[in-house]
Amino acid sequence: AQSVTQLGSHVSVSEGALVLLRCNYSSSVPPYLFWYVQYPNQGLQLLLKYTSAATLVKGINGFEAEFKKSETSFHLTKPSAHMSDAAEYFCAVSTKAAGNKLTFGGGTRVLVKP
């Protein structure tokens, strides 16, 4: 079975500070990993994805994530937070063994302070 754990349901950062959102996954086979962002009253938008190519993945809006197999992690970072980054972020995993279905973490809501 596959699963995702996001550490911290809420994160508060100052504008201009580093954003770090933690995601750990569990999978018995090589995973595909995704980060999605949800702005208020909207659907989910894909930020970036890991598909077994480069372990450091760059996404939209200055975000990036690093796949670390030894730590079963896929943490999301952005060097300098902007007010527009206030949103909820979801990590998700899928595998061929699970029929390519996505399993989501519980989400992390980011608050950006001026």
Next chain:
Amino acid sequence: DAGITQSPRHKVTETGTPVTLRCHQTENHRYMYWYRQDPGHGLRLIHYSYGVKDTDKGEVSDGYSVSRSKTEDFLLTLESATSSQTSVYFCAIRFSGSINEQFFGPGTRLTVL
């Protein structure tokens, strides 16, 4: 937005009534999904479809049924709505051949009183 629309966008209904939510896509994607979103749970898969008349259950399918008679429409039905089905429902599509990146509709907020 991958041409996905959901209707209605908001609905308030009473316990025991039937409810149907519609997901419509304009790009003939084969794979379609229904999720529910609840605080602390992220999104959980209810049902999915891999073609016309081809559907299967997800992890939280009890109390829900689906139908897909045309490629562009995927319907989610609550036969007898309960308060535990109050949630935000999202439809998603997946491009055939993609590594399971899914694209989401705007959501339907359902309140069951």
